[in-house]
Amino acid sequence: MLDAYLWEWGSLLLRWLHVITAIAWIGSSFFFIHLDASLRPADDIPPGTGGRAWQVHGGGFYEMRKYMVAPARMPEELTWHKWQSYWTWISGFFLLVWVYYAQSELYLIDPAVMQLSPFAAGAIGIAALVVGWLFYDFMCRSPLGKNDVLLGLLGFGYVVAASWAFSQVFSGRGALIHTGALMATIMTANVFFNIMPGQRKVIAALTAGEKPDPKYGKQAKQRSTHNNYITLPVLFLMLSNHYPVTYANSAVIPALVALIIIAGALIRHFYNVRHADHAKSPWWTWAVAILALWLAFWVAMASSPGGRERLGLSPREPGRPVLLAGMSLPPVEVSNIVTGRCAMCHAPEPSWPGLQIAPKGVWLHEPERIAAEARAIRTQAVMTHAMPPNNLTGMTEAERHVLAAWLAQAR
Numbered sequence: 001m002l003d004a005y006l007w008e009w010g011s012l013l014l015r016w017l018h019v020i021t022a023i024a025w026i027g028s029s030f031f032f033i034h035l036d037a038s039l040r041p042a043d044d045i046p047p048g049t050g051g052r053a054w055q056v057h058g059g060g061f062y063e064m065r066k067y068m069v070a071p072a073r074m075p076e077e078l079t080w081h082k083w084q085s086y087w088t089w090i091s092g093f094f095l096l097v098w099v100y101y102a103q104s105e106l107y108l109i110d111p112a113v114m115q116l117s118p119f120a121a122g123a124i125g126i127a128a129l130v131v132g133w134l135f136y137d138f139m140c141r142s143p144l145g146k147n148d149v150l151l152g153l154l155g156f157g158y159v160v161a162a163s164w165a166f167s168q169v170f171s172g173r174g175a176l177i178h179t180g181a182l183m184a185t186i187m188t189a190n191v192f193f194n195i196m197p198g199q200r201k202v203i204a205a206l207t208a209g210e211k212p213d214p215k216y217g218k219q220a221k222q223r224s225t226h227n228n229y230i231t232l233p234v235l236f237l238m239l240s241n242h243y244p245v246t247y248a249n250s251a252v253i254p255a256l257v258a259l260i261i262i263a264g265a266l267i268r269h270f271y272n273v274r275h276a277d278h279a280k281s282p283w284w285t286w287a288v289a290i291l292a293l294w295l296a297f298w299v300a301m302a303s304s305p306g307g308r309e310r311l312g313l314s315p316r317e318p319g320r321p322v323l324l325a326g327m328s329l330p331p332v333e334v335s336n337i338v339t340g341r342c343a344m345c346h347a348p349e350p351s352w353p354g355l356q357i358a359p360k361g362v363w364l365h366e367p368e369r370i371a372a373e374a375r376a377i378r379t380q381a382v383m384t385h386a387m388p389p390n391n392l393t394g395m396t397e398a399e400r401h402v403l404a405a406w407l408a409q410a411r
């Protein structure tokens with residue numbers, strides 16, 4: 001029981017850290033992109049080599065200057081922006097390990113997709129992140145890297161293909177989180193293996209009084225442009241695994257990923273252009289982004305089991321009962337309590353007024369489902385009284401004790 005509390009708190013604290021570091025990283029990167037776009041020529045900075053921008057914030061005025069490639073003399077103090085990115089990745093990786101690898105039977109392994117051992121599932125996940133980055137890096141360094149548009153299109157196809165591959169081995173939510181994690185790994189690895197080393201070489205050359213090689217600047221620009229355009233899609237993927245409506249049908253995950261990348265990248269493009277020149281704001285990007293999101297909604301809805309039935313695309317099915325290895329069915333007394341207090345909301349067709357689909361995709365209407373949700377039931381109805389919400393269905397203390405006794409034996 002104690003460890004169940006620890007699992008929940010560990011997940012909460014890691015997620016807290018991850019969100020904080022991600023805000024710091026994405027906040028500063030959006031800030032610099034905006035700043036870059038708003039730079040204007042200044043008298044004392046040679047044209048074409050940088051610019052100046054004025055900003056007001058928190059009661060003060062800021063005058064900012066950009067020196068292309070670098071100032072004539074190195075300043076004594078220089079602030080680097082890298083730890084936000086590194087910590088976002090580190091906290092995200094530990095969160096992935098905590099939730100998806102350490103509790104892989106709940107979140108990552110879907111026996112109907114592939115019967116994996118927890119070790120194999122974790123190993124595949126981590127290997128995919130490493131190999132996925134190496135392949136992307138290889139594409140950028142190859143001759144393809146000379147053509148930004150072609151590289152961008154291939155990168156897009158690559159991520160969509162990766163999401164398909166993940167959906168062939170992992171649960172739906174596992175596939176979505178790994179697609180997001182691969183993109184996020186590419187982002188941080190770009191900072192760590194490419195942008196930062198390049199910057200250090202430029203500084204070393206300047207300190208030695210030499211002219212820095214402009215190739216480092218070019219590479220860094222290409223990698224940060226990739227990071228910029230994939231930021232919004234990555235955030236969507238990080239949140240999507242909390243919404244069963246996005247992963248109800250693994251077969252459409254590649255299509256969803258493609259549509260979300262299109263929508264997110266176009267919205268980012270709108271701001272990239274607008275911040276440089278309001279008059280040029282490409283409003284069409286919003287139209288296409290909204291269309292892509294609308295399509296994503298329809299693809300997900302019309303392919304999910306409940307949606308298909310609603311649209312008359314497939315007959316009502318009794319549902320595939322699942323019983324995970326090592327789990328036994330709950331005793332009748334437990335089943336009766338759960339179906340009596342929970343299944344009016346948590347069933348394929350909830351009878352609770354106003355509810356059309358089971359919240360969070362949790363079904364508790366049959367013994368197999370109850371067994372499969374044992375740990376979630378413990379968190380929601382024994383460790384806490386979060387469920388039923390506000391005890392709407394009047395679950396008694398005695399009934400919670402029956403659940404607790406069963407859960408103490410169940411794994």
Ligand code: HEC
Pocket residue numbers: 338341342343344345346352359360362364373376377380381387388389392393395
């Ligand atoms: C009146 C309807 C209703 C009843 C009855 C109900 N639930 Fe829920 N349940 C919800 C709603 C709504 C949510 C979504 C809560 C949220 O979004 O945070 C939910 C979410 C959940 C979740 C998923 C939590 C998560 O964040 O992933 C579990 C597990 C769950 N309920 C278990 C139960 C159990 C066990 C019972 C019976 C003891 C029960 N519920 C009874 C409405 C209900």
